[in-house]
Amino acid sequence: MRIRPIAHDALVDMLAQRLASFPPGQWVRAAIDGPPAARPPDLAARLAQEMPARGRPALHVSTDKFLRPASVRLEQGRTNPDSYYEGWVDAGGLRREVLDPLAPGGTGRVLPSLWDPVTDRATRADYVSLAPGGVLLVSGDLLLGGELPFDLTVHFELSPAALARRTPSELAWTLPAYERYADEVNPASFADIVIRANDPAHLALVEASEMHPR
Numbered sequence: 080m081r082i083r084p085i086a087h088d089a090l091v092d093m094l095a096q097r098l099a100s101f102p103p104g105q106w107v108r109a110a111i112d113g114p115p116a117a118r119p120p121d122l123a124a125r126l127a128q129e130m131p132a133r134g135r136p137a138l139h140v141s142t143d144k145f146l147r148p149a150s151v152r153l154e155q156g157r158t159n160p161d162s163y164y165e166g167w168v169d170a171g172g173l174r175r176e177v178l179d180p181l182a183p184g185g186t187g188r189v190l191p192s193l194w195d196p197v198t199d200r201a202t203r204a205d206y207v208s209l210a211p212g213g214v215l216l217v218s219g220d221l222l223l224g225g226e227l228p229f230d231l232t233v234h235f236e237l238s239p240a241a242l243a244r245r246t247p248s249e250l251a252w253t254l255p256a257y258e259r260y261a262d263e264v265n266p267a268s269f270a271d272i273v274i275r276a277n278d279p280a281h282l283a284l285v286e287a288s289e290m291h292p293r
Contacts, residue, residue, distance in 0.1 A: 082286070086282075095126060097231065107230050108229050115220065116241075117274075126139075134212075161255075168221070170226055173217070174226065178228055188207070189206065190206055225264075232272070234266045236273050
């Protein structure tokens with residue numbers, strides 16, 4: 080395993096090149112996976128801005144708009160790490176409304192948000208059409224190793240100490256969920272691209288991850 084530092088701009092450029100390298104006309108469904116401390120939505124948003132210049136329209140969807148209703152999500156309490164790990168995100172809705180429409184033969188019509196966790200109501204968002212060849216960037220945590228189909232997977236990896244240090248105290252209850260994720264799924268062992276993010280100002284690329292099969 081070789082680990083080398085990578086600047087934020089260089090990371091965006093590398094990932095944009097990788098996404099643009101898929102066959103023309105193919106939708107590309109990419110996961111930007113990592114705990115909130117790694118800020119995966121920030122990377123996804125930058126890539127969404129970058130891809131049109133590479134000839135690929137792009138859409139960023141965040142899993143925080145695909146949470147289950149509070150009556151289901153919080154059934155075991157507001158700070159239950161097992162519930163957080165096993166079912167806060169509506170994976171079925173995300174697959175049905177976002178990922179499957181961009182599979183080969185799909186419609187290309189994507190629902191960018193399903194549920195508003197603040198109002199605890201459906202967002203009633205309009206469907207948007209992503210042209211063939213477009214890139215979908217799904218950002219969130221605990222995304223890999225389950226039922227969600229992705230064409231490219233990017234995983235932010237933090238050591239337990241760094242994750243604990245960078246997680247706000249009000250979210251410390253989620254830390255056991257990330258321990259389970261690392262132990263049971265071990266996304267760093269199979270993600271297409273793994274980024275060490277112990278220090279947000281000094282990222283590092285784990286280059287051996289590109290040799291792992293998806």
